[in-house]
Amino acid sequence: MNATKRAEIFRRLREINPNPTTELEYTTPFELLVAVTLSAQATDIGVNKATRKLFPVANTPQAILALGEDGLKRYISTIGLYNAKAKNVMAACRILVDRYDGEVPTTREALEALPGVGRKTANVVLNTAFGQPTIAVDTHIFRVSNRTGLAPGKTVRAVEDKLEKTIPAEFKQDAHHWLILHGRYVCKARKPDCPSCVIRDLCQYRQKTPAAD
Structure with a gap:
């Protein structure tokens, strides 16, 4: 996957969710x-x-x-x-x-x-x-990064390092939230919802699920 496609992936994810955050509830x-x-x-x-x-x-x-x-x-x-x-x-x-x-x-x-x-x-x-542009790789991000071809790696740390290196600076602060939410609700482990995915044409996953009849 080249830099142009990576940037377009995050541009589309930002377009549908401009202000992503954790789903954990907290105030401090x-x-x-x-x-x-x-x-x-x-x-x-x-x-x-x-x-x-x-x-x-x-x-x-x-x-x-x-x-x-x-x-x-x-x-x-x-x-x-x-x-x-x-x-x-x-x-x-x-x-x-x-x-x-x-x-x-x-x-x-x-x-x-x-x-x-x-x-x-x-x-x-x-x-x-604290607003630092770190990338927290959980099971969702690990799956999405490997499945899409965004940042393939055999270990969590390898995926994190590749994401850190390749995500454009303008997207880095919110990147892991976009990827977590995408993995949780669209690019699900057992049956990804490829027909409704906004990045399906950029994704390298070969076994994309078909649209329902």
Whole structure:
């Protein structure tokens, strides 16, 4: 895929959704950090249901520490892997209070040093909360990048590096949101909705699904 096609893909995605953002509900960088941490191997819908109850009660590191691990688990027990996630969130909150006065740090290195925070989570927080043009590659972006030919790669990091290198600067801030939403609602894993896809003529996927009769 050449640079002209890549730019046209993002131009069309921007045209249908000029201001994309995460579907996780949050109002502060800390709420986003917690929500993204909870979202690993879980749906945004499931996380939002839990945080709608949690955040009105505790939406700062200090407040979650006051809840205690068992108290936190009661709010997030409907989310997969909640025991491990509760432990990580508590440990991250302790670091945020002790080292950063309860504020979320704005560097990748500091974020990735927090328990439960990997490169993808750090990229989401840096991009969505702090406006940095990072690319957070999840399963949707990995699939779309490989299926379309936009940025093929055998690993998540390989796809991220290729997207970082090839996405035009004007699209980079919002690129991963466009790709996530495209993968979630159009370029779905089992049966992509190719007939309604705005980039179908630019996509290199050979097994495009046909239009219904």
